[in-house]
Amino acid sequence: MRRLPTICFSLLAMLLGIDHSFVSADEATCVVASVQPIATNAGINTYHSGGNAVDAAIATAMTLGVVDNHNSGLGGGCFILIRTPDGQIHAIDGREMAPSAATADMYLRDGKADTELSQTGPLAVAVPGALAAYAHALRSHGEKTLADVMLPAAKIAEEGFAVDKIFARKLESKKDLLAAFPATRDQLLKSDGSPYQTGDTLRQSDLAKTYRSIAVNGEKWFYEGPFAQTIGSWMHQNGGIVTAEDFANYRIKLRQPVVTDYRDWKIVGFPPPSSGGCHVSQMLNILETFDLAAMHQRDPAQAKHVVIESMKRAFADRAYHLGDADFSRVPKALIDKAYARDLAKQIDIQKSTDVSKQGDPFAFGDELFGKHTTHIAAADSDGYWVAITATVNTTFGSKVIVPGTGLILNNEMDDFSAQPGVPNAFGLIGAENNAIAPGKRPLSSMSPTIVLDRRAKPIMTVGAAGGPKIITQVLLALIRTLDYGDDLQAAVAGPRFHHQWRPDSVLVESKMGDEIIDRLKKFGHVIKTTSSSGITQAIRIDDDGNLIGVHDPRVPGKVGYGFRKVAAVKN
Known part of the structure; x- marks a missing residue:
């Protein structure tokens, strides 16, 4: 059947009182996904x-x-x-x-961080x-x-x-x-x-x-x-x-993005003081050494175990090596393929292993990076x-x-x-x-990410909220879509798990199910469950070339589809 012209489709939807969140994305020329419907509407307007x-x-x-x-x-x-x-x-x-009067010991009281x-x-x-x-x-x-x-x-x-x-x-x-x-x-x-x-x-x-x-x-x-x-x-x-x-x-x-090849795609992330771009890339480089899709098909619990082991190693490196690259020596070898292969060799696919300390990326090169949260995803047909x-x-x-x-x-x-070894609000x-210094930017887990195909064309944008769980949410969205072939909605909605090295435990959404959780325990992982873990927003191009947006079903967000020359969306 011949499609209605975009403007006719949009006006018909509005006359019928249909929310654009639930209108077909066919011929949409812009998509916005956010955690709040009023904000999404503002973007579409x-x-x-x-x-x-x-x-x-x-x-x-x-x-x-x-x-x-x-x-x-x-x-x-x-x-x-x-x-x-x-x-x-x-x-x-x-x-x-940090303010100009900030000092490394500004939160110490009687020698301890307050x-x-x-x-x-x-x-x-x-x-x-x-x-x-x-x-x-x-x-x-x-x-x-x-x-x-x-x-x-x-x-x-x-x-x-x-x-x-x-x-x-x-x-x-x-x-x-x-x-x-x-x-x-x-x-x-x-x-x-x-x-x-x-x-x-x-x-x-x-x-x-x-x-x-x-x-x-x-x-x-x-x-x-x-x-x-x-x-x-x-x-x-x-x-x-x-x-x-x-x-x-x-x-x-204005920073140089972190770009890494992952199988048939290029993953574009944010450099320090974001830790997300580095460590999403690092974990993908580790996982690239495994046939993750085949492992997931054969034994989903084992695939999750391997992903958890990659998280542990990346977060151990984060704790020691990451900071504002304008002030600190942050090694580019964190995203080096050879370093990732060395870390991957440490993973036992049959059991959890203790990661006692950070790795040594400087052994693989001495080049340095140049000197509660929300995520918004947007894309349009012009190529932004x-x-x-x-x-x-x-x-x-x-x-x-x-x-x-x-x-x-x-x-x-x-x-x-505030003091080496003292956890912050996110543990x-x-x-x-x-460490604190005047004018320095604190380390962040924020991980805005864009995925390109082998022709360097954008196919996906994704990011998340949730402190350090941002990094692992983005990782899971990527491997679920790129490796496992999940559609975007399933990739975002699927049960999440997170390991940040310390404490040495896995935070797992309870909807993962007892069978998988029990299997992870048999691999040797200490499991802590939660009802919900983080919030992700994403947009992807489907096989027909349409822009498809997804907001995290864990919160009442909204995806808005834009069509040129239509009236404002009502709040």
């Missing part, structure tokens, strides 16, 4: 008004800073991967930076970079202005939105910490101090004013003007060390592919909103190694390469 996938992704990110600000926002940072129609791939580092100081309150805050990265992406690759993507989000902040069950649960879990900071309490809790419930309308008037001020005055208002001065003054009065000068000195970094992972770190970041700004500030200082251990 931006595309409909003449933007491209870059504009759509940035609009989605800006709106997430309103409706999902327990995860991300302009008080935090991001990594952006963009593949442009001419085949170029751009890596924009909007990671937060992790409460690095996780909550003014000392936990690093200089945010998200706005600088978004503004650069729009200028360099978009069709829209900051005002175009910020004013609709400001309207949502001012008029309010219905709190979803995820937001309500986060408010309930952190209500006492949020109440400790007056402006945070005023903006995010009810007048009696109780948290908003599912379905309640949350209005954020101060946040709306901040968004509008940026829209009118540009990013300099944020980094060099009244906003920075307000933050610096409050910090000085409340025991923080971030200054207006720190804001003025913030710069994005976008992967943005953004964060304020843990839920509601530092819990600090400076009066008058409405903006949750990050607690990314906790992603540094991750760091070493000297990730």
Whole structure:
């Protein structure tokens, strides 16, 4: 049967009241996937008004800073991967930076790291970079202005939105910490101090004013003007060390992506201070030495065992070798094929083995890398592919909103190694390469990823949220689609498992099933179960050339399909 023209199809869907999330992707010219339907709609509306996938992704990110600000926002940072129609791939580092007054021992009290100081309150805050990265992406690759993507989000902040069950649960879990900071309490809790419930309308008037001020005055208002001065003054009065000068000195970094060959594909990831690009590539290089597809077909538990063993070795290396490559010696040999083969030889396919320490990638070359979270995936038919992972770190970041700004500030200082061997909020251990230093960017697990085929054409973009589980979620999505042939929905929905070296245990989603879990125990793995582990968003081209998006079914996100010249999608 002949297909209806795109515009007719789209208008018919809208007249019938059909949500674009469930409309066929045939002939869609843009796809956006995010964790929040209102944000996805903002991205699609931006595309409909003449933007491209870059504009759509940035609009989605800006709106997430309103409706999902327990995860991300302009008080935090991001990594952006963009593949442009001419085949170029751009890596924009909007990671937060340590203030100029930061010191390696700033969290030590009586010789021991006080992790409460690095996780909550003014000392936990690093200089945010998200706005600088978004503004650069729009200028360099978009069709829209900051005002175009910020004013609709400001309207949502001012008029309010219905709190979803995820937001309500986060408010309930952190209500006492949020109440400790007056402006945070005023903006995010009810007048009696109780948290908003599912379905309640949350209005954020101060946040709306901040968004509008940026829209009118540009990013300099944020980094060099009244906003920075307000933050610096409050910090000085409340025991923080971030200054207006720190804001003025913030710069994005344009990085060289990490590119590795994996069987018939090229995997493009983000370089340090992301650990994701390195270690996704490292684990894939290890797994490439095994016939993973045949093993999975023959014995799924054994295939999972081998993947777990690769995770252990990669995370041991992460703990010791990774850091901001502008400050630390981060070996490129971490993604060397010969080093991966050496690690693969250490894996016993019949039993778990102890990994007592990191490997020695310097033996395979001395070249160095050049000096709670959300993920947005977007792609369009013109050839723009976008992967943005953004964060304020843990839920509601530092819990600090400076009066008058409405903006949750990050607690990314906790992603540094406050003291060698002391775990951070995610249980991750760091070493000297990730020690605190002025102007340094903390190590991150954010792993925005783009997959190219043998012709260097993009076929997939994927990323995740969930602290260190980001890295293993991206790995699982890749091997399930590329090795096992799963469709994208099954790859994202399938039960996950995660090992980060220390503690020496495997976190497994309970829906994995008792049979597989028992088999993993027989391999010698210590198993801990959880109901849900992380959140992934992805887009892929199907066999017919259609763009197919998937949001993680573990949360009420949304995939939006864009069709040119249609009316706005209703929230």
